[in-house]
Amino acid sequence: MKPQVTIIMATYNRAHFIVETLHSIQQQTFQDWECFIIDDGGTDNTQEVIAPILEQDSRFQFLKRPDSYQKGLPGCRNFGLDKAQGDFIIFFDDDDIIHPDNLKTSLSVLLEEQVAFCHYQKKSFEQDKPEFKFEKCKILQKINVDNLYDVVTQQIGLASCTVLWDKKCFKTIRFKEELLYAEEWECYIRIISSGFEGVIISNTLYFNRKHPNSNTAEFYSNNPIRKKSKSDTILLVISNLKDKKIITNQFLRHFIQMAYDYKEFNLFASIITTLEISGFIKLKWQVFYVFFPVRLYLYSLKKKMFS
Structure with a gap:
């Protein structure tokens, strides 16, 4: 049977971080998922270090990005979208930590509210492993074309890994593969401006690792x-x-x-x-x-x- 959620993770030379990320996915309280780990032409031993996880857990698949998709994050994600079996899509990065209730909470909200996507909060960390809080879910506001200005100006910060999507949002929409930064900002604006509506919840369900080799760090330098x-x-x-x-x-x-x-x-x-x-x-x-x-x-x- 096909899984309910497809997790798409692009990876590039992150052997030193990715195992911790994959373990946090395995610890999800919602278990009906598949995870595509899409290698973007890395040269380190990522495949070797995650081999025990791949052998132990068939929900993970390690895939090489085909040449028909451009090198980079957007191409890897588009490849994942084209292979996805789940009815819902989520993007995780290969160096971050995911809250155990991420999928459970965001999916339940999306279904109960009958919306196309659910946006949750994230928190940065550096060395120490983040502390998980298990809080009652609170819906803060809706997101649609009426408050698109707040998304454009990033007062509503729809980061790439802070949204669970109904797959229908990507039926005709893909990431622009020529972009090497802010591609998710552009893509998500296209989705919302096409009429899809979502909600923002108060829960912090994602923890992004701060380090100098990230795309964001490179942009701000x-x-x-x-x-x-x-x-x-x-x-x-x-x-x-x-x-x-x-x-x-x-x-x-x-x-x-x-x-x-x-x-x-x-x-x-x-x-x-x-x-x-x-x-x-x-x-x-x-x-x-x-x-x-x-x-x-x-x-x-x-x-x-x-x-």
């Missing part, structure tokens, strides 16, 4: 490849919102403010071109963009004076 990917992702999000006719001045103001951090990629000019803005409206946004750093400085000055 100004890795040019990750930063260029984020710039490209912003344009894809804008194009999607434009096509769905839901982009507003509020969205545009936010993206133009973001463009200031991507000057080396001429993001502001690309936004104007993508949205086909011209004439007086174009001039207005050019003035806004030019004077944005001045406004930031005055705001910070005012904050210091009254703090």
Whole structure:
């Protein structure tokens, strides 16, 4: 019989972390799952160190990403989506720890609320193993196109591994394989802007390991490849919102403010071109963009004076 949940985990040279991650999956109180461990061309001994787990537990499958999928996280996840047997999909990273009630809690909420996805909380850790709390589930709010702005601005932070999805969300949607950062942000915005609704719950069910070799750490250390990917992702999000006719001045103001951090990629000019803005409206946004750093400085000055 097919499993109810498919776990998709891309891996690349994480032999030193992945065993602990897989053990936390085995300790799930909900047991009806399959887990695809998709190797992205790693060169360490990952397959060797997880061999005892693969032999012991047939729910795990170790797979090599085929060349028909691009190298990288999005390609691995798309391969996993195309192989998934479960009715529900969840993405886990190969260096993190999962709360024992992750699948049990998120799936029960998704089914009870009759929504397409359930977003839970995460907490970072470095060395010490996180402490699990078993709390009563509390629904904080719904997520749909009406509060998409909060998802775009990441006030609602739909991280790649903090959402359980109904498989129908991915019936026609896949990750953009050319992206090397923020690919889940772009993909999840496409899902929600297509009309799928979900809920946010209060429970912390995922623990992400902080270390310098993660994609996020590389982005915040100004890795040019990750930063260029984020710039490209912003344009894809804008194009999607434009096509769905839901982009507003509020969205545009936010993206133009973001463009200031991507000057080396001429993001502001690309936004104007993508949205086909011209004439007086174009001039207005050019003035806004030019004077944005001045406004930031005055705001910070005012904050210091009254703090």
